[in-house]
Amino acid sequence: MMTHGFGKSRFESEASHMRPQLLAIALSLLPSMDDAEDAVQDTLLKLWAVRERIADTSHFRNLAVSVCRNLCLNMLRSMAVRRTDRLEEEMEVVSTDNAQHSMERQEQALRIRAVWNDLPQQHRIIIHMKEVDRLTTREIAALLGTTECNVRTRLSRARKAFIERMGHS
Numbered sequence: 001m002m003t004h005g006f007g008k009s010r011f012e013s014e015a016s017h018m019r020p021q022l023l024a025i026a027l028s029l030l031p032s033m034d035d036a037e038d039a040v041q042d043t044l045l046k047l048w049a050v051r052e053r054i055a056d057t058s059h060f061r062n063l064a065v066s067v068c069r070n071l072c073l074n075m076l077r078s079m080a081v082r083r084t085d086r087l088e089e090e091m092e093v094v095s096t097d098n099a100q101h102s103m104e105r106q107e108q109a110l111r112i113r114a115v116w117n118d119l120p121q122q123h124r125i126i127i128h129m130k131e132v133d134r135l136t137t138r139e140i141a142a143l144l145g146t147t148e149c150n151v152r153t154r155l156s157r158a159r160k161a162f163i164e165r166m167g168h169s
Helices: 008-029 033-049 057-096 099-118 121-132 137-144 148-168
Strands: none
Touching: 008 033, 008 057, 008 121, 008 137, 033 057, 099 148, 121 137, 121 148, 137 148
């Protein structure tokens, strides 16, 4: 008798197998390792809730990728709203400063944001992992499935691109 759905052990096995791919997807879309980990955990929770309706391994994997991607996109939308709220708060703070000084700070912040947002996503992610998440090149290499040398090269290129763009803006 063939049963449909995934039992606990089959689910755990497939989830363990898919986790690195889901993390890579999340890291390619989200700005931090913490956000990516949250997206992967949420993906697995959603899949667990519907495990009895998952027909086979192929269905599980396709569904996992789709759910993870959609969760990441929803998280990005939410982050954009929060960023807008923070920008509005920052604008209020700026208005209380000396007018000239605040204009200069605002222009510089906008210039930095514009250059940052103009960088390719891969550059932003690798810099964020190193400088904000404070991961070592070894940790980044392990997460991205590459070598430390490749991570150092990517970091160098990303930093160089940022510096060059700051000089031209």
